[in-house]
Amino acid sequence: MTRKGDVLSVLLILIMWFSQGVKGVKFFNVKDFGAIGDDHFDSTKAFQSSWNEACKWREKAVIEIPRGNYLLRNLLFQGPCMGPINFHNSGTLKAHKINLGLNYWVEFRYVDGLAINGGGYFDGQGSESWLKIMEDTTPMNFLPITLMLDFANNTRIENMNFINSKGSHIKLNGCKNISVNQITILAPENSPNTDGINIALSRQIQVSNSKISTGDDCISILPGTEDVNITGTRCGPGHGISIGSMGLDPNELAVKGVNVKNCNFTNTQNGVRIKTWATKNIGKVAHISFESIVVNNASNPIIIDQNYCPSHQCPKGDSHIQINDVKFVDIMGVSQTYVAVNFRCSKYKPCEVETRNINLKYGSNKGPTISSCFNVKGVASGYQKPPSCIS
Structure with missing residues (x-):
């Protein structure tokens, strides 16, 4: 075969491979449905129409969002759909500044096999809502979540940016097998209730290699959640990574099987935290590991x-949430306060914890750190700075 024949043969093979790779894929560009990325034109209808058509496609669908600023009202992208969908956002989606009274801005509901990627932005434009909260004119539970996944399975969120949500930036509710990777969440330190990621009633959740800076919890893990792995994530400013709060409502499902590893906290209110209300509502937190x-x-x-108790009007008594098999392993750094390890557990349901290799110093060499324990059982091993108070 001649050199020219070799080249043609290779080209034919490449063409065959490429066509096999994209077989059945259909692209739905939001601009083909009337979206205009000029920061002023309302593109809500165009986005909804593109989803409705993509959802009918029996094989893989790609919703393309080119660069531009797309002004959007509340959007509900509902399944189940006929095939997997890639929501490929290379632009900036911008919420209306006014609050339209729903608890979500962009929601994906009853979807399976969804991918959200593209390197673009979800901009909640939340500053006016924060101001109203600070003036006590808007209840926080009416602030929309930027991105809600409701009963979604086998879904990936990666290489995306979320900024200035009115409420929480991302919430996973009733979900299974969700991967969140290489995302950035950013809101001012003084923005109220702007949690990074809330996870509730969900399982098999992975959060990795991300950066979260907000005015509230970087990640909060709520009742009914199990099998969560959080790795390689940077938090700060914010309130840290929290399990809870638990015990506010009756009959809450347990939180179990949570592993937080290789994470970094800078200028945060908390590092790793478990929080429960002092009520008689029963519940359980178990098989938790905070490591490295x-x-x-x-x-x-x-x-x-x-x-x-985030306010001055809280229940009084003992928490009935059982906390056991919680490990704090290889945790080091600088504490802003001298109480670096603080276990305030319930007299009715004492905590069961393990600490191993803790090395926390008081900032700027202000003196030694201490541990504080109330109603704690467990073991301490390895290096312990501050000295352990576990009995």
């Missing part, structure tokens, strides 16, 4: 608070 954690100026690097 670095804190840099966290006010409460390690904390269990079973008298959680």
Whole structure:
């Protein structure tokens, strides 16, 4: 065969491979449905129409969002769909500044095999809503979540940016097998209730290699959640990574099987935290591991608070949430306060914890750190700075 024949043969093989790779894929460009990325034209209808058509496609569908600023009202992308969908956002989606009274801005509901990627932005434009909260004119539970996944399975969120949500930035509710990778979440330190990721009633959740800076919890893990792995994630500013709060409502499902590893906390209110209300509502937190954690100026690097009270009007008594098999392993860094390890557990349901290799110093060499324990059982091993108070 001649050299020219060799080249043609290779080209034919490449063409065959390429066509096999994209067989059945159909692209739905939001601009073909009337979207205009000029920061002023309302593109809600165009986005909804593109989803409706993509959802009918029996094989893989790609919703393309080119660069531009797309102004959007609340959107509900509902399944089940006929095939998997890639929501490929290379633009900036911008919420209306006014709050339209729903608890979500963009919601994907009853979907399977969804991918959200493209390197673009979800901009909640939340500053006016935050101002109203600070003026006590808007209840926080009416602030929309930027991205809600409701009963979604086998879904990936990766290489995306979320900024200035009115409420929480991302919420996973009733989901299974969700991967969140290489995302950035950014809101001012003083923005109220702008959690990074809330996870509730969900299982098999992976969060990795991400950066979260907000005015509230970087990640909160709520009742009914199990099998969660959080790795390689940077938090700060914010309130840290929290399990809870638990015990506010009756008959809450347990949180179990949570592993937080190789994470970094900088200028946060808390590092790793478990929080429960002091009520008689029963519940359980179990099989939890915080490992290889670095804190840099966290006010409460390690904390269990079973008298959680974010206001002055809280229940009085003992928490009935059982906390056991919780491990704090290889945690080091700088505490903003001298109480670096704080276990405030319930007299009715004492905590069962293990600490191993803890090395937390008081910032700027202000003196030694201490541990504080109430109603704690367990073991301490390896290096312990501050000295353990577990009996």
